[in-house]
Amino acid sequence: MLLTDPAANTQDFTVAFGQLPSGTGQLVFKALQSHSDGKIVRWIEEQQPGRPEPENPAPTLKLTAATTSDFNSPGAASTAGDSTARALAVGGFVVAVLALIAGGLALARARRARQ
Incomplete structure (x- = not known):
């Protein structure tokens, strides 16, 4: 407008x-x-x-x-385009959370290995 x-x-x-x-x-x-x-x-x-x-x-x-x-x-x-965008956004969020968890586990293992 x-x-x-x-x-x-x-x-x-x-x-x-x-x-x-x-x-x-x-x-x-x-x-x-x-x-x-x-x-x-x-x-x-x-x-x-x-x-x-x-x-x-x-x-x-x-x-x-x-x-x-x-x-x-x-x-x-486009409703289909909106649904695709939402699905990609949710998928990206899930991947980011999994990456944070994996990074945290790797950091914890590295600290235990040094001790």
């Missing part, structure tokens, strides 16, 4: 969603922007139809229906 403020400063934010709500065409993210001088800007005003844009509009994400190409695009999330 890219947010732009009136001073032309932009910041990218990663937003992860589970199931998006149905029955609505948009999501509104009310946000507070804190500055180093203690000033807080409240980006919480929702745009009202037929009215001018508010001074501090809340960031809004417009929702559209998914298409078949959305699921086949290279950037689409």
Whole structure:
């Protein structure tokens, strides 16, 4: 998500969603922007139809229906990829724990052999 403020400063934010709500065409993210001088800007005003844009509009994400190409695009999330990543992470953790145990046993044997 890219947010732009009136001073032309932009910041990218990663937003992860589970199931998006149905029955609505948009999501509104009310946000507070804190500055180093203690000033807080409240980006919480929702745009009202037929009215001018508010001074501090809340960031809004417009929702559209998914298409078949959305699921086949290279950037689409993959459940299989997530499962593989988790399995590899767990496997790496197990290997690291076993290596620590083996290292501790080797150190204990070396100390006993010196005595």
